Amino acid sequence: MNLTAIRAGFLTSVQDLGRPGFREYGVSLGGALDRHALRVANLLVGNDESAAGLEITLGGLRLRFGDDRIVGWCGGEFKVRIGTASVDAGHPALVRAGEEFSIESSSLGCRAWLAISGGVDVPLVLGSCGADLRAGFGGFNGRPLRDGEEVRLGDNPTRAKVLIDNLRVERIGRWKPPHDWSNPARRVPTLRHIRGSDSDRFAETAHQLFSGESFSVSADSDRMGIRLGGPMLERKEDADLLSEAVAPGTVQVPPNGKPILLLNDCQTIGGYPKIAHVITVDLPVATQLCPGDRVRFFEISIGEAHALLLERERNLEQFRRGLELHFK
Amino acid sequence: MEIIPLGDSALLIRVIENFDDAPGRALNRVLATKHALEAAEIPGVVEIAPAYATVAVFYDPPRAIDAGAPSENVVGWFERRVHDALSNEKSSLGERIEKPPVEIPVCYETEFGFDLEEVARRVGLDQKEVVDLHTGAEYRVHCVGFTGGFPFLGGLRSELATPRRDVPRKEIPAGSVAIGGKQTGIYPIKSPGGWNVIGRTPLKLFDPRKNPPVLLRAGDRVRFRSIARDEFERSTS
Numbered sequence: 109m110n111l112t113a114i115r116a117g118f119l120t121s122v123q124d125l126g127r128p129g130f131r132e133y134g135v136s137l138g139g140a141l142d143r144h145a146l147r148v149a150n151l152l153v154g155n156d157e158s159a160a161g162l163e164i165t166l167g168g169l170r171l172r173f174g175d176d177r178i179v180g181w182c183g184g185e186f187k188v189r190i191g192t193a194s195v196d197a198g199h200p201a202l203v204r205a206g207e208e209f210s211i212e213s214s215s216l217g218c219r220a221w222l223a224i225s226g227g228v229d230v231p232l233v234l235g236s237c238g239a240d241l242r243a244g245f246g247g248f249n250g251r252p253l254r255d256g257e258e259v260r261l262g263d264n265p266t267r268a269k270v271l272i273d274n275l276r277v278e279r280i281g282r283w284k285p286p287h288d289w290s291n292p293a294r295r296v297p298t299l300r301h302i303r304g305s306d307s308d309r310f311a312e313t314a315h316q317l318f319s320g321e322s323f324s325v326s327a328d329s330d331r332m333g334i335r336l337g338g339p340m341l342e343r344k345e346d347a348d349l350l351s352e353a354v355a356p357g358t359v360q361v362p363p364n365g366k367p368i369l370l371l372n373d374c375q376t377i378g379g380y381p382k383i384a385h386v387i388t389v390d391l392p393v394a395t396q397l398c399p400g401d402r403v404r405f406f407e408i409s410i411g412e413a414h415a416l417l418l419e420r421e422r423n424l425e426q427f428r429r430g431l432e433l434h435f436k
Numbered sequence: 437m438e439i440i441p442l443g444d445s446a447l448l449i450r451v452i453e454n455f456d457d458a459p460g461r462a463l464n465r466v467l468a469t470k471h472a473l474e475a476a477e478i479p480g481v482v483e484i485a486p487a488y489a490t491v492a493v494f495y496d497p498p499r500a501i502d503a504g505a506p507s508e509n510v511v512g513w514f515e516r517r518v519h520d521a522l523s524n525e526k527s528s529l530g531e532r533i534e535k536p537p538v539e540i541p542v543c544y545e546t547e548f549g550f551d552l553e554e555v556a557r558r559v560g561l562d563q564k565e566v567v568d569l570h571t572g573a574e575y576r577v578h579c580v581g582f583t584g585g586f587p588f589l590g591g592l593r594s595e596l597a598t599p600r601r602d603v604p605r606k607e608i609p610a611g612s613v614a615i616g617g618k619q620t621g622i623y624p625i626k627s628p629g630g631w632n633v634i635g636r637t638p639l640k641l642f643d644p645r646k647n648p649p650v651l652l653r654a655g656d657r658v659r660f661r662s663i664a665r666d667e668f669e670r671s672t673s
Contacts, residue, residue, distance in 0.1 A: 128482050128483050128494065129482070129483050130483075130584075130648075130649065131483055131485035131492070131494070132470075132483075132484070132485045132486060132580065132653070132654065133580050133584055133585060133642075133648055133649055133650045133653070134580045134581040134582060134583060134584045134585055134586055134642075134650070135584045135644075135649065136584075233644050233645070234644050234647065234649060240584075240644075242583070242627075243584050243625055243644070244625070245644040246644065302441060302443065302444060303441075305440045305441065305442050305448055350455055350487070350488040350489050350490075351487055351488060351579065351581065351588075352448060352487045352488065352489070352490040352492070353442060353446065353448060353485055353487055353490065353492030354442075355442055355443050355445070355446050355492075355494070357443045357444075358442070358443060375581060375582055375583075376485060376581045377487050377579060377581035377582075382442075385441070385442065385443030385444070386443075387443070387444050388443070388444050388445055388497075410441050410444055410510075410511055411507075411508050411509065411510075413444035414444060414497045414501075414507060414508075414510050415507060415508070417497050417498065418497065418498055418501055418507055421498040
């Protein structure tokens with residue numbers, strides 16, 4: 109069975125948890141920019157947490173399914189409906205065959221991740237179903253969806269069938285994950301980071317400005333990175349480094365002194381000095397930043413970063429166990 | 437050697453301090469480090485990726501903690517394992533099998549090598565001399581990056597070093613062979629780029645349907661061979 113993209117929206121692509129293991133060949137990690145959001149959405153609809161779903165940027169998506177499906181989404185403050193009924197982030201919902209499901213505009217944040225029971229069924233390329241939009245492979249023909257296109261879905265798993273039956277009257281499940289998982293966009297975003305691997309290559313004033321000032325999100329931000337405007341961060345020397353690994357969360361500073369926060373589609377190596385690394389649990393907040401938004405940075409220790417990540421994993425495990433109740 | 441956190445899920449191992457003194461030796465050290473780390477199968481490690489003078493180790497902190505890393509000192513736990521793995525590094529150095537160089541056919545005609553004339557002018561040679569010097573040397577892949585399969589090749593004759601273009605081109609065709617500073621490389625897919633394009637190969641350097649998806653990997657030796665236009669066209673058709 110298929111989904112039909114009546115309207116594909118501004119930028120909608122098939123994404124899963126990405127393709128680790130190919131960095132040595134220059135292949136980006138890719139995948140959902142907010143991996144946690146996709147994992148949670150998948151668990152809500154009875155999928156394996158790594159199933160392929162849709163990443164929606166700026167909304168405008170209207171879908172129809174060929175058969176009954178459970179959907180769940182996490183992300184910015186989008187208006188999402190089945191027909192005329194609103195579906196809040198983090199709640200599993202039943203969409204009947206032929207009904208229209210839409211992700212309209214957002215009042216805060218810019219991206220959403222949609223899981224559909226059975227998952228999006230596209231070929232696995234280098235271990236992932238995610239679209240590498242820069243290199244043009246993976247996902248749906250290596251590119252974003254277009255208006256009117258049909259995409260195959262996997263069969264509803266048994267757990268989703270149970271949910272389809274359980275939600276036949278209510279339509280929308282009342283349960284949901286913690287609010288900061290389903291709705292990670294923040295009005296006053298602060299990103300926690302650990303010390304950059306090249307922090308000694310920056311003048312002391314650069315560090316003071318980075319932790320004291322706010323930065324504005326530039327319009328030429330994309331899945332590769334978020335370009336930031338604000339005070340110039342002065343490097344001790346103009347010369348770049350011998351290229352070395354970078355990763356999602358890395359904040360690098362080109363010679364113009366304007367930092368770039370790298371996201372999943374970033375190059376595997378880079379030569380700009382790295383002033384900071386945003387911690388994994390705060391990347392969901394980062395991926396909601398829109399052009400014009402202001403953002404601040406706050407340094408913590410790597411031990412704290414690991415403790416936060418471990419706590420989130422433990423909570424996710426608990427959430428997963430709690431959900432079992434609804435699949436019976 | 438220095439081990440530095442690259443965020444909360446990766447470590448950067450700086451293997452070599454003075455890369456420029458002996459780039460070839462740096463490459464061997466980097467590859468030996470990578471192989472030793474792979475062989476060590478450290479729990480929680482997701483992938484290992486080499487660059488010029490560094491090896492990056494990407495890890496999953498919860499998995500490492502499940503495998504026994506203390507949650508308050510995951511980095512220290514990895515550091516010890518990395519040091520243990522590298523203390524055996526010397527044994528794996530001698531085992532590397534020398535593969536013959538990969539031959540890359542290149543058509544250096546102006547239509548493909550649209551910056552060849554400019555490069556020749558800047559380095560003060562004629563175009564044929566540039567091609568002869570480019571095909572006369574043997575190169576090694578120092579790392580792969582920029583886009584999937586892009587080989588950064590060391591070994592360019594110093595006479596041919598040409599700075600990158602001030603304004604990068606929006607689109608460089610797949611297969612373009614180019615010079616950027618002291619290096620030469622090949623654009624595997626159509627992409628923007630700032631290097632000086634001197635020719636084009638009909639070979640496919642990146643194919644995501646294959647595993648590994650690349651023609652050239654770090655450590656490979658490379659030679660270029662000049663081909664005429666009709667051979668280029670036969671190879672692509």
